[in-house]
Amino acid sequence: MTKNFFHKINDLNKHHYKNSPSYKKIVDILFHEKKFQSLNDIPYLPVNLFKHNDLKSIKDRDVFKILKSSGTTTGIPSRIFLDKKNAKKQSEVLNLLLGRLIGKKRFPMIIVGNKSNIIDKRSFDAKTAAVLGFSLFAKEIFYLNESNEINYEGLNRFIKKNANERFILFGFTFDIYQILINDFKLKNLKYHLNSNSIIIHGGGWKKLENKKISKKKLNFLLSSKFKIKNIINYYGLIEQTGSIFFDCKICGSFVTSEYSDIIIRDNNFNILKSNQKGFVQLLSSLPTSYPGHSILTEDIGEIVENNCKCKKIGKRFLIHGRTIKSEVRGCSDV
Amino acid sequence: MVEQLSQKLEVVVMFKKIDYLIGGPKIYNNSDNPFSKDIIKFLSNFSIQLNKENRYSKFADISSLVFWCREKNLIRLKKKYNQKNKIGLGIIFHITPSNVPTNFCYSLIFGLLTGNTNIVKVPSQKFDQIKIICDALKKTMKIYPRFNNQIKIIRYDSEEDQITDYFSKRCAVRIIWGGDKTIQKVRKFELKPRSKDITFSNRYSISLINLDKINNPKNKNEIKILIKNFYNDTFLNDQNACTTPHLIIWLGKRKKFIDIFWNELLNFVKKNYDHQSINFFEKYTMLLNHILRLDNIGKFINYENLIYRLKLKNINNLNHLNIGKWGLFFEFNSKNLKILNSFINENYQTITYYGFPKKKILDHILVNKLSGIDRIVPIGQSMNMDDLFWDGHDLFSALTREIKVI
Numbered sequence: 001m002t003k004n005f006f007h008k009i010n011d012l013n014k015h016h017y018k019n020s021p022s023y024k025k026i027v028d029i030l031f032h033e034k035k036f037q038s039l040n041d042i043p044y045l046p047v048n049l050f051k052h053n054d055l056k057s058i059k060d061r062d063v064f065k066i067l068k069s070s071g072t073t074t075g076i077p078s079r080i081f082l083d084k085k086n087a088k089k090q091s092e093v094l095n096l097l098l099g100r101l102i103g104k105k106r107f108p109m110i111i112v113g114n115k116s117n118i119i120d121k122r123s124f125d126a127k128t129a130a131v132l133g134f135s136l137f138a139k140e141i142f143y144l145n146e147s148n149e150i151n152y153e154g155l156n157r158f159i160k161k162n163a164n165e166r167f168i169l170f171g172f173t174f175d176i177y178q179i180l181i182n183d184f185k186l187k188n189l190k191y192h193l194n195s196n197s198i199i200i201h202g203g204g205w206k207k208l209e210n211k212k213i214s215k216k217k218l219n220f221l222l223s224s225k226f227k228i229k230n231i232i233n234y235y236g237l238i239e240q241t242g243s244i245f246f247d248c249k250i251c252g253s254f255v256t257s258e259y260s261d262i263i264i265r266d267n268n269f270n271i272l273k274s275n276q277k278g279f280v281q282l283l284s285s286l287p288t289s290y291p292g293h294s295i296l297t298e299d300i301g302e303i304v305e306n307n308c309k310c311k312k313i314g315k316r317f318l319i320h321g322r323t324i325k326s327e328v329r330g331c332s333d334v
Numbered sequence: 335m336v337e338q339l340s341q342k343l344e345v346v347v348m349f350k351k352i353d354y355l356i357g358g359p360k361i362y363n364n365s366d367n368p369f370s371k372d373i374i375k376f377l378s379n380f381s382i383q384l385n386k387e388n389r390y391s392k393f394a395d396i397s398s399l400v401f402w403c404r405e406k407n408l409i410r411l412k413k414k415y416n417q418k419n420k421i422g423l424g425i426i427f428h429i430t431p432s433n434v435p436t437n438f439c440y441s442l443i444f445g446l447l448t449g450n451t452n453i454v455k456v457p458s459q460k461f462d463q464i465k466i467i468c469d470a471l472k473k474t475m476k477i478y479p480r481f482n483n484q485i486k487i488i489r490y491d492s493e494e495d496q497i498t499d500y501f502s503k504r505c506a507v508r509i510i511w512g513g514d515k516t517i518q519k520v521r522k523f524e525l526k527p528r529s530k531d532i533t534f535s536n537r538y539s540i541s542l543i544n545l546d547k548i549n550n551p552k553n554k555n556e557i558k559i560l561i562k563n564f565y566n567d568t569f570l571n572d573q574n575a576c577t578t579p580h581l582i583i584w585l586g587k588r589k590k591f592i593d594i595f596w597n598e599l600l601n602f603v604k605k606n607y608d609h610q611s612i613n614f615f616e617k618y619t620m621l622l623n624h625i626l627r628l629d630n631i632g633k634f635i636n637y638e639n640l641i642y643r644l645k646l647k648n649i650n651n652l653n654h655l656n657i658g659k660w661g662l663f664f665e666f667n668s669k670n671l672k673i674l675n676s677f678i679n680e681n682y683q684t685i686t687y688y689g690f691p692k693k694k695i696l697d698h699i700l701v702n703k704l705s706g707i708d709r710i711v712p713i714g715q716s717m718n719m720d721d722l723f724w725d726g727h728d729l730f731s732a733l734t735r736e737i738k739v740i
Contacts, residue, residue, distance in 0.1 A: 022626050025625060025626065026622055026625055026626070029625050029631060029633075029634050030621075030622075030625070030634055045622065046615065046618050046619040046622060048619045049619060049622050049623065049626075052623055053623070053626050267609060267611055267614045267639060268614075268638050268639045269614075269618075269639060279611075279614075279615060296615070296618070298612065298615045300611075323611045323612040323615060324611075324612060
C-alpha cells in the first residue's frame with residue numbers, strides 16, 4: 001500500500017511542479033538536490049503559506065470554488081483553489097471515508113453551533129470544510145440560533161418530524177462539550193434522540209484540556225447524558241478536505257486511509273520514529289488543483305504503535321495540540 | 335445631570351481597566367530643569383537598587399540598563415548637552431513596545447533626564463524584568479519622594495481606545511515606540527494643538543563586512559569575537575530589533591571566509607541559542623514566503639534549520655520586505671560601497687560594520703546623499719545607546735523647550 005501511495009504522491013508532485021510556477025520555484029530553490037525516492041523526500045509546504053499566496057495548479061478560468069478558512073490568530077484566511085474535478089473528488093472521498101463509519105444513508109443532522117459561526121469562524125481545523133462536507137450526509141439540517149442557544153421548540157419539531165431516525169449531531173469539540181454537556185436541558189426535550197444517533201466532532205482539544213476534559217471523559221459524559229455511544233472525533237486540514245482522519249473507537253488514535261499518510265518531523269525537520277513528538281506533516285493523494293498534497297502543520301503529534309485492531313487500516317497517530325507561541329524578543333509592535 | 339453622572343461613571347469604569355504599577359489615577363504636571371542634580375542622584379541610586387534586585391545578574395538586559403544608568407554615564411551625558419534656559423515640556427505619554435522588556439525604562443529615563451512628568455504604558459505581557467524594574471523604582475522613590483508625581487507606570491489592553499484617548503488628550507509629547515501599525519492606530523487619537531508625537535517606525539538594518547581586513551582566517555580568536563558580536567546583534571533579539579541586520583554585504587576578495595563565518599556562527603548558535611519549536615515552523619513559513627515574493631534569490635543554504643542563508647542574485651529590487659527572523663539572513667557579495675546607492679532609503683536605520691574605517695562609510699553616505707542610515711556602529715554594538723539620540727531623533731531637544739532671551 002505504502003509503495004502505491006508513494007507513487008501517487010510522486011506523480012502528484014510532478015504534476016504540481018509542472019503546473020504551479022510557485023510550487024516549482026520553491027522546489028527549485030529548496031529541494032533541488034533531492035531525489036524523490038520515498039515519501040520522506042517529498043517537499044512539504046507550511047500550512048500558513050496558503051494564507052499569503054495564491055497557490056494553484058490550474059488556470060484561472062478553471063477555478064470553480066475557493067475554500068477560505070479565516071486564520072486563527074492573524075485573521076488572514078487560507079485560500080484553496082478547487083476546480084470542478086477536484087472539488088468532486090474531495091467530497092467523494094470524504095463521503096466514502098465517513099460512509100465506512102456511518103453507512104451511506106442520509107440522516108437528519110443537528111449542527112451544534114450556529115450557521116454563521118460555523119461557516120465564518122477560525123479554521124484550518126477543517127471547520128468550513130467539515131460542515132460543507134458533512135452536510136452532504138444531511139437529509140435536513142437543524143442549527144442553533146445566533147447566540148448559540150437551543151430553540152427547544154424548533155428542536156422538538158425537528159425530532160418529531162424525523163422520529164425513529166438516526167440523527168447526526170455535528171459540532172466542534174469545545175461546542176459539543178459546552179452546549180451538549182453544560183447547556184443542554186434534557187427536560188426540555190419532548191422526544192428522545194434515537195440512541196443509534198452519531199456525534200461527530202473535531203477542531204482540537206486545547207480549550208478542553210484547560211478544563212481537564214479528556215476524550216474519554218467527554219465520551220463518558222455524552223453517552224451518560226444522551227445514551228449515544230457512537231461518538232467520532234475527526235482531524236484534518238482544509239487544505240486536504242477529502243482525506244480526513246477519524247479516530248479509532250477502541251484505542252482513540254487517528255488512523256490514516258489509503259488517501260493519506262503522516263510523517264513526524266523534529267525542529268530540524270528530520271524524520272522522527274514512532275512515539276516521538278514533533279511537527280505533523282500530512283500527505284494526501286487528493287489535491288490536484290492546488291499543491292496541497294504535502295503539508296507541514298504547526299501541530300505537534302506522534303505516531304503510535306499498539307496492537308489495536310486499527311493497525312490493519314493505516315498508520316495511527318495522536319495530536320497534542322499546536323506548538324506554543326513563543327514570547328517575542330526584540331522591538332517592534334505594541 | 336444624568337449625562338454628567340454617566341460620563342463620570344465611564345471614567346471610573348475606565349480607571350478600573352488600568353493596572354497602576356507605580357502611581358495612581360491622579361495626573362500631575364511637573365516640569366523641571368534637565369539633568370538636575372536631584373534627578374541624577376535619583377537615577378544613579380536607582381541603578382544601584384536595580385543591580386541589587388537583578389540577583390546574580392540574571393537578566394542581561396537589566397545588567398546593561400544598570401550599567402547605562404550609573405552615575406558616571408549620567409554625568410557624561412549631562413556634559414554633552416547644553417541645559418541653559420531649558421526646561422521639560424510637561425507630561426510625556428510613553429507607549430512602549432510589547433516585546434522589549436526593558437525599553438519602557440529607557441523611555442522613562444529619557445523623560446526624567448529632560449525634566450518631564452511621565453506616564454508609561456508597559457507591555458501587557460508580564461515580563462519578569464518589568465516587575466524587577468518597578469520594584470527598584472519604588473525603593474528609590476521611597477528615598478527620594480520628590481519624584482513620586484513624575485513617574486506613573488501603567489498597564490492596559492491596547493484595544494482600550496478610551497484610555498489611550500484619555501492620556502493622549504493630556505500630554506505634551508506622545509512617544510510611540512512602533513511599529514507602523516501601532517503608530518497608525520495611536521495617531522487616530524488627537525493631541526492638544528501644541529503637543530507632538532515622536533514615533534519610532536519600522537526600520538531595517540544591514541551589516542557590512544570587509545573580507546580583506548580579516549587578518550588571518552585561521553586566527554580563531556578574531557573570528558570568535560566577530561561571531562559573538564554578530565550573535566549579540568541578531569540571535570539575542572531574534573532579529574526583531576530595528577538595529578539588527580537582515581542583509582549582510584560582503585566586500586573584498588577572500589570569499590573563503592564567508593563559509594567559515596557561517597559555520598562558526600552555527601557552532602556558536604548551537605551552544606548558546608534558546609531554541610523554540612514554533613520559531614522553526616515560522617521561520618520556514620517566512621522563508622517560503624520570501625521565495626515566492628522575491629525574484630532575486632539565487633541560492634539557499636540551510637544550517638540545521640538554525641541559520642538560513644539566502645544569497646541574492648542582484649540587489650536592484652531590494653525593499654524592506656526582505657526581513658529575517660530567528661536566524662534568516664540575506665547576503666550579497668559586492669566589490670564596493672556603491673552597492674548601497676541602489677537600495678538604501680529612509681527605511682534603513684543602522685549599518686553595523688567590520689573591517690572598515692567608519693569615516694569611509696559615513697563619507698560615502700554624505701557624498702552620495704543617501705536618504706537613509708542614521709547610525710554607523712561596529713558589529714556587536716548595534717543596540718548601544720551612546721546618548722539621547724535614538725533612531726534619528728534628538729530626544730534631548732524634542733523633550734525640552736528653550737526660553738529665548740534677547
